[in-house]
Amino acid sequence: MPMRADAQKNYDHLLAVARTVVAEHGADASLRDIARRAEVGLATLYRHFPTREALLEALLRTTLDELTQMAADLEASASPREALASWLREAVAFVRSYNGVVSAMAAALADDSSALHASCSNLRSAGGRLLRRAQSQGEARHDLDGVDLFALIGALGWVGDQPAFASRAEHLLGVVATAILTKCEAGR
Missing domain, CATH: 1.10.10.60 (Homeodomain-like)
Known part of the structure; x- marks a missing residue:
């Protein structure tokens, strides 16, 4: 109604x-x-x-849905490596947009009854699909899964929230992205 x-x-x-x-x-x-x-x-x-979660869900839903859709769009239009790298950069930028959102999202994933649970689960699944696609092409490490990727995004968001580390956040995103993405062999 x-x-x-x-x-x-x-x-x-x-x-x-x-x-x-x-x-x-x-x-x-x-x-x-x-x-x-x-x-x-x-x-x-x-x-x-x-609840606070209901308010956060309303605030974050649009962006979470956009990031989930972005993953689908990238999956259809970009190379696996480019898709994962682009999506990772956008996901990290999002979690940096609100101090403390990482904790709320992590808690929501552990609580099926949280208002944020579905949106966070969809986002984690979308990232996992991009990661698996890159892995299937030999362009990402095989010892990671969607949960690991989501945790790394959260960690990078936390780093950006810390005044002592904020100036290094962009550099560390590059380090993590390089660690996730494997080098392409010559001729590929």
Whole structure:
């Protein structure tokens, strides 16, 4: 059933404010602060988003779905090596976009009842398909699977969240990508 116009307006406004607050303060941003900045009561926030995970799922769903679709598009249009490298770069950029999102995503994968579980599982599966495709062509290490790839993405996101390591994050992404992708033999 579609929302009433005023309820949809509140929902959209809450999401816009939440996106700003979570970008500023990370995935553990205060829900009370989100409601205050949106100029609504906490009960209104909870009516739309009964849990923190539900709010994060609403914030992240579009990007998670876009990354999942991007994997499918790359699988159909790019070489296995290029597809995996491009997708890895975009996935790491995404997890760096909100401080603390890695922990929320890891927890969601372990909890089938989490609002984020399906989106995170789909993303992990999409990356796993790209990895297997590259492996089948001899272009990626064979001792990794989709779970490992997702963990590496999370680790690289965490590195970017740490002020002491943030300046090295791009370099470390290159190191990890090089470690995942094997060298192509001459003539290939």
